[in-house]
Amino acid sequence: MSRLALAFACLVAFVLIPGVAGSAPARSQTSYTDRTGEAGRAPDIQTIAVANDREGATAIDIRLANRTGPLPAGEYLLVYLDADGNSASGAGSGLDFLVEALGAAPVAELRIYRWDLARREFTFDPSFAPAYGRDWGYSSSGSLYRFSFKRAVFNLAPTFRFVVAAESTGTGTNFDTDWAPDGAAPPGTETFSYRLDTQPPVVRAVASSGKRGKTAKLSYRVTDDSGVTQEKIRILRGSRVLATVSTTPGPATPGKSYFVNWKIPKSLKKGVLRFCVTSTDEAGFASKASCAPLKIT
Numbered sequence: 001m002s003r004l005a006l007a008f009a010c011l012v013a014f015v016l017i018p019g020v021a022g023s024a025p026a027r028s029q030t031s032y033t034d035r036t037g038e039a040g041r042a043p044d045i046q047t048i049a050v051a052n053d054r055e056g057a058t059a060i061d062i063r064l065a066n067r068t069g070p071l072p073a074g075e076y077l078l079v080y081l082d083a084d085g086n087s088a089s090g091a092g093s094g095l096d097f098l099v100e101a102l103g104a105a106p107v108a109e110l111r112i113y114r115w116d117l118a119r120r121e122f123t124f125d126p127s128f129a130p131a132y133g134r135d136w137g138y139s140s141s142g143s144l145y146r147f148s149f150k151r152a153v154f155n156l157a158p159t160f161r162f163v164v165a166a167e168s169t170g171t172g173t174n175f176d177t178d179w180a181p182d183g184a185a186p187p188g189t190e191t192f193s194y195r196l197d198t199q200p201p202v203v204r205a206v207a208s209s210g211k212r213g214k215t216a217k218l219s220y221r222v223t224d225d226s227g228v229t230q231e232k233i234r235i236l237r238g239s240r241v242l243a244t245v246s247t248t249p250g251p252a253t254p255g256k257s258y259f260v261n262w263k264i265p266k267s268l269k270k271g272v273l274r275f276c277v278t279s280t281d282e283a284g285f286a287s288k289a290s291c292a293p294l295k296i297t
């Protein structure tokens with residue numbers, strides 16, 4: 001599968017022709033969708049996007065279909081976390097923590113609750129409060145509402161699960177709630193699952209060849225725990241970089257071969273060059289370089 005070239009730098013006046021076939025859509029995060037129009041008076045969850053960086057800082061971005069700006073008083077956004085990824089610990093389907101943002105424009109009130117096995121309820125845990133703003137936080141921008149936290153705050157398992165709820169209080173105990181996923185509504189058992197990107201990609205360049213004046217396919221294999229990477233390919237004679245090709249983010253599927261196109265200048269001498277591939281994922285991890293011969297005929 002060809003990789004789309006993002007940009008190129010051209011040294012010694014070489015011409016680069018980026019690969020054009022089989023482009024993959026860029027993906028910066030894992031996205032989840034919820035129905036709209038089913039929330040009653042509650043904030044209506046439309047999409048949720050989760051991403052993490054290489055320090056383990058994780059963001060859950062909730063897009064609401066029917067709200068913009070800070071939530072008003074009486075409305076809540078709730079994120080339940082199955083932090084240990086173990087359905088046997090925690091409430092219901094295994095939910096260990098509850099992060100609550102209570103709308104009270106312009107500044108929301110934030111609280112973290114921990115599942116209390118003895119009391120069979122989520123109990124406010126004030127020990128999280130001092131780290132607010134440093135290790136975890138909440139913000140909103142337009143119709144996007146973000147919960148963010150470092151992995152260590154909840155000791156997140158590599159694959160953790162979560163549920164989002166949006167609530168609006170009516171009179172007395174009269175709540176409207178939008179659950180995502182729908183099947184999480186009590187006594188539901190459904191959750192979303194997110195796999196943290198914790199490992200750098202592994203890339204292997206594969207010996208390639210091409211004729212002068214023609215387009216060479218520079219081949220490689222790449223895998224990553226996120227499934228999405230982008231590559232930088234350098235073409236070298238000795239230690240001298242003749243050209244560089246970069247790709248846009250695309251799938252990194254085990255067992256698949258990828259390539260970028262490089263137009264070999266007619267003036268290039270026959271012989272064996274080298275090309276080296278490095279891969280980065282969207283969390284910011286970088287692979288070691290892998291190099292292979294590039295035979296010019």
Ligand SMILES: [Ca+2]
Binds near residue numbers: 035036046178
């Ligand atoms: Ca919804």
Ligand SMILES: [Ca+2]
Binds near residue numbers: 082084085086087090
């Ligand atoms: Ca659990």
Ligand SMILES: [Ca+2]
Binds near residue numbers: 225226283285
């Ligand atoms: Ca990774």
